[in-house]
Amino acid sequence: MASAKLLRQLIKTGSERNHEAFKRISEQLIREERAKNHHLLANDLEKILYGRSRSAMPLHSELSERLPKDKERNLPLLQIKEPVRRLEDVVLSDENASLLEELLQEHHRSEILKSYGLYPIDKLLFCGPPGCGKTLTAEVLASELGLPLAIVRVDSVISSFLGETAANLRQVFDFISTVPMVVLFDEFDSLAKERADEAEHGELKRVVNAFLQMLDAYEGKSILVAATNHEAILDSAVWRRFDEVLVFESPNLEQLRRLLSIKLRGLRREFKIEDSRIAGLFKGMSHADVERVLRRAAKDMVLSGKEFLSERHLQTAICREDTRRARTQRG
Incomplete structure (x- = not known):
């Protein structure tokens, strides 16, 4: 939370109706909270001060302009969204709600973990039938952490040219490593299908190999969320690459x-x-x-x-x- 000195100054300038000083101290308070990784609180304070989160839109616009593109069709490989739905907007099982709360706690207090040589969870696998909240939960995670939501466009990533799919994936991983985001790999099974399936050709198997290597080597700033409706066809080696697996089901x-x-x-x-x-x-x-x-x-x-x-x-x-x-x- 904010220092006692800042809070005293804030109340003093407010009571004196010194608007410029009040705004200046408020901005300093917001910077302090963001430096502590209290992004949700910082965003809420910005919305109160300016009427909206001042940092969200420029970041959204800047990211959209820098998106990597598929060479074959010049299509962006990701879509950037400003998340709007919050924790109170999603209904989860007790187990998933507990896991999500734990994840948020780890990221809100990441500096404490790092001081002990520990790091917050950054690779999640969401699986279950369509329409049971996987994409919504990814959005809520981004919203609660004050981060943009980046959705990997599988239709753009998968190329008809030999070797281009792996190259597109490399572009995606290079991009998401530089800026903190929640990155959703929707329809994940299309990129990580079981390699033992004899019906699949060699190119797809090479893509799966490349993807697994990128997951292993990933040390970026973003949280990776892979979502699938068909977990049964995922390659067996995929599962151990994720820190947590959340299973979504129809609501009771x-x-x-x-x-x-x-x-x-x-x-x-x-x-x-x-x-x-x-x-x-x-x-x-x-x-x-x-x-x-x-x-x-x-x-x-x-x-x-x-x-x-x-x-x-x-x-x-x-x-x-x-x-x-x-x-x-x-x-």
Whole structure:
């Protein structure tokens, strides 16, 4: 936290209505907190002082201009996003929530760890079915640490030219080593598929070899998050390259209640979220399914001129979701 001297000066200048001195001391306080790796607090203080995080947008713009590109199609190999969703916006299992809290604690107090020759976790593997919060959790991690979120564009990284995919990966690793970010390798299985699979050609096996070597050698400033919906086809050597593995699953009844509470926040309704029957309507759905159903139900409520969301709106939206899933499975 801020030094006692700075806090005294801050209160004194505020009480004297000395705006210039107040701003100057506030900026010094923010710099001190950022130097201590208290990025979340520093960002919040900047938002209070300036109306937004002053450091976020220039960094986002600067990074976007420096992105490495695929030589074949001149496409950027990463997409930079400013994370907006926070810890209170994600619903996780108790185990994953505990792991995420531990990770944040390690990075907030990284200087203490380093003084003992220890380092915070920087390689994570997220696995589980689609729509269960893997990408959202990566965004929350970036947001809570006050870092940009960089999403590796697999469609750009994988090249039709022999040897170019590995070269693209080298560009990505060189770039993310220089600036602190949370880097998401989505659809990770397309880059780390089992090498023993006889159906795969030699070039893909060389890519997997190169990727594993880059993971082993990585000592950059960014946190690497690999996400996959198909963990069963990952190369067996991949698993030990990661410090932690988080398994994501469809939400249970209690998690559904928490999810409904978050997504329906501020929306007037005729039912109580605590009613297990309401949460039971969503049994078996992923986080993304639930969000889609609630968005559809809210639209139905608005367009029908109602002021309160009813169970009927939910049931109608769920019926449409069931029809949508049935068509997808047939396709």
